[in-house]
Amino acid sequence: MHIVRPVTCMPSIAVALALAAGTLVALTPAAAQAAAGADLPFTSVEAESAGTTGTKIGPDHTQGTLASEASGRQAVRLSPGQRVEFTAPRAANAVNLAYSVPDGQSGTVAVYVNGTRLTKTIAVTSKYSYIDTSWIPRAKTHHFFDNARLLLGQNIQAGDRIAFEATNVQVTVDVTDFEEVSAAATQPAGSVSVVSKGADPSGQGDSTQAFRDAIAAAQGGVVWIPPGEYRLTSALAGVQNVTLQGAGSWHTVVRTSRFIDQSSSSGGVHIKDFAVFGEVTERVDSHPDNFVNGSLGPGSSVSGMWLQHLKVGLWLMGNNDNLVVENNRILDTTADGLNLNGNSRGVRVRHNFLRNQGDDSLAMWSLYAPDTDSSFENNTISQPNLANGIAIYGGTDITVKDNLISDTNALGSGIAISNQKFLDPFHPLSGTITVDGNTLVRTGAMNPNWNHPMGALRVDSYDSAIEATVRITDTIVTDSPYSAFEFVSGSGRGFAAKNITVDGAVVNRAGTVVVQAETQGAATFRNVRATGVGAAGIYNCPYPTGSGTFTLTDGGGNSGWNSIWSDCSVWPQPGQGNPDPDPTRNLAKGRPATATGSQDVYTPGKAVDGDASTYWESANHAFPQSWTVDLGSNESVRRLVLKLPPSPAWGARTQTLSVLGSTDGQAYSTVVPSQGYRFDPATGNSATVSLPSTTHLRHLRLTVTANTGWPAGQFSEVEAYLS
Known part of the structure; x- marks a missing residue:
């Protein structure tokens, strides 16, 4: 490859400098967040950066281990009586703790502010963790972490010391979110309160019928869900032309595993500002254990929601034209965070935070009809523990832009652009697929089915050739365990991955190679700069052998990755370098x-x-x-x-x-x-x-x-x- 000095601007100078200095190690560093990811109301701090009397675990990328699923691939293990102490990064009155406890166990965590123990504790449990999916080949027990939140009952300032102490069970602390929660909102004028229809804000009684009656009474208006907890025992249906509004996601809580389940709606549904906590403890794909299952109808929106312990946040089918999903938190789902399951047009999914999904965090799957002119923009995604951060399976004119994705595991990349159909009728990629301005941190994994690594960003002609125009621009890849960009036909049938341009990328510390080409096809690379490459610049070994070639065209401005892995019979391993006949070389180092x-x-x-x-x-x-x-x-x-x-x-x-x-x-x-x-x-x-x-x-x-x-x-x- 011809290498010349880059002459065009690279994505986010601040981020590029931070990467070059090796500072991008936390989940949401300020420099990276300025360029990509959601506008978040909280600040996250990793436990491994805090003081502790416990034991730091990791880093590890081995499927099925606790550290491999942690944010930053590291965490802190506390035995009873041990603490981890954080320095508050901002003013806050609430915390959200990402943690794990051993399978089958539960307990509590004591909370200290500047050395004084609070009367409040955080309940921790393995109830929603340790998921098994025996029908997914080579999937091991996964989903080890969970999240628990607490309103502190007092204000803390930046610099205050917040400690968490395991009291009666071993607790592994991963990350803490610090947030300043606003006071509960008040009832909008003219709205219909669910309490006026008989809902029980104590969470003891069944409020299902009260919610239905309020929705029927408020057509064209607002259903108000006051502060409190409400229990629903069955899903809502026939929801259209109405706003469902709570007092804020920390103040209004609905407890149900199935909130809305309907195949169609005339639209105009707006859901905002409350939390839905489910009771999903396993993944059963035939069960609609989702916040929304089906359709909200055209011109709808979902915003300001906290969704947790569900199978899927939103599984969207039917007519959802021009839907907007923004400023939500989706945590601890046993499957996807959100899936546009065909026939979505003009959908915008933006500024959401997703953590600890058991499948793709965000996905578009063009089953039955193509998803068209839809986008995932400015989302922050952490720790999908079985699949991809963002996955696009087919569709027309799709955009994936300015997302921050970290710590994918086992079967996934940070971003996957794919023609894997799963079922028919499937609509392959077409038109222009725009992948722009994304930051990928510690993404990619060793795929146990293929027994070889998956790149941070993957283009996959799984079931058919890539005929769409794929434009990958202004990408940041840092600390990928394996490769930065992978081009593959995951079915092993060698369909072509072509019409691809990679223009503008900073690759820092790729474990193996910058480009992992495993099928026939072609891509042009411009202004791709790499440092700290583990083995070689390029692995170019199309499979099946003799099926064709993958052509890499040098568009200029590339640097740091012109070397080629020479032996297609050997997979490059992190830090291994090219194979050589040196008898003094340790043959086992870095091998699986x-x-x-x-x-x-x-x-x-x-x-x-x-x-x-x-x-x-x-x-x-x-x-x-x-x-x-x-x-x-x-x-x-x-x-x-x-x-x-x-x-x-x-x-x-x-x-x-x-x-x-x-x-x-x-x-x-x-x-x-x-x-x-x-x-x-x-x-x-x-x-x-x-x-x-x-x-x-x-x-x-x-x-x-x-x-x-x-x-x-x-x-x-x-x-x-x-x-």
Whole structure:
């Protein structure tokens, strides 16, 4: 690739400078938020940046681990009696705590302001966490975190100290939102109060019929939902030509898992300024456990809402022309945050905050009819824990603009532009797809189905060639675990991804490559600047082999990514660099690792991360335990070096283990029979294993049957060498 000095303006000079300085590490840094994301009424602070008597966990990107789902891939674990103390970043009178507790457990968190314990506590529970989706291939238990909010009952100022203490259960604290909540709004003149129709603001009685009667009485006007809690036992339907208004999302709460469920509406529905809390504890796709399921009709809006513990926030079908969804919070859904499920025209979804979705946070899926002239703009998305931050599946003339997306997990990218149809009749991408001004932080993941990584931004000709014009402009990608831009036919059928332009991008610290091209097609790159690339600039290996080529056209102004990964038989791993025949190279470093079990944050990948101070530890009291690494290709391995952390705190021990090998990952044979290996910190806490000269393997497995120092298998590094 021809590289010349960029001459055009790049997106957000402030953000570019922050990225170059390596400062973009928190969820919503001020510089990034100035360029992308929602206008939010709160400020978030990461627990790992606060003072604590607990234990910091992470960073980790391994599917199924607690740290991998955390904001920033790090959090703080508190045992009872331990605290994490934040410095308030702003004036506030309320907090929202993102946390996790062990499966099956509940408890409370004590709150301290400047050292004084409040009488109020925060209830924490695993009730809405630990979701299993056995019908999704390779999906592990996920959705570990939850959110709990509290009105403090007093005002705090910037600089005040706010501490959270686990009292009776282990709590992992991820992030805290600090907010100054306004007083409750008053009833609009001429509105119909649900209380006047018999609704119970104490939350004890069933207010369903009162809501229905108020809606019927207020046609063309406003239904007022005063401060309080209201319980609905069935969904509302036939909602049209009415405004449903609360006193504010911290003051008016409706408890129901199904608020509106209707297939059609004449429109003119405006829903605003209250909270809906569901009781969804699992994902059942056939159940309409959604805030809105179906249609609000043309010219409707949803704003100022707090939606939590639902399957989906808004699952929108039918006529929703010119719908506006703005300034909402959607938290802890077991599936999507919002999905425009076909036939949406002129829809605007903007300035929303979404955290901890169990599928795509925001999606357009052009089933039955194309979504047309619709957009996702200025949204802030954090921690979708099974799929993408934003996904566009088909549609015509779609815009994804100025969004801030962070910490995707397992099966997703930050943004996916895709022709994956799922069902028919599907309407593939057409017209112009505009992807502009988005910031992607720690997005992309190792896909367990494909067994290879997904990029921060993915263009996917899954079920048919990309015929639309795809314009990707002014993008910021930072700390992607793997690649920045991926072009793939995810079905493995090699459909072309073409008509693509990437113009203006800052890529900082991509774990593997800047461009990951895996199918035939073509893209033009202009003014794409990269620093801190982990392996090479370009991986260009269309699949199936021989199906065609992917042409990268240099439009000028590119820098920092002209190197090419040379071996299509080996996936680049983070920080690995190009493969080479050097016999002194550790073949296992950075390679995918798995195990029969692991303890908490001590995951299999810690034994190949190049850091001898981190380690894998198997499940305790459950021998035998196996640890396996995929070297990427068949190798004549002659020597292993097994390590434990080189610290005197690690007492000498003997681990009894055998070495097995496989060329296909299926059939394993014994390479070195079981024997004891001594690890002693006085001599470096390492052991060397010699392998027979006939050894030829790709998959290396260590099976541990005993450990005199701890009831588990333990390795801080497993190194494999050719000599």
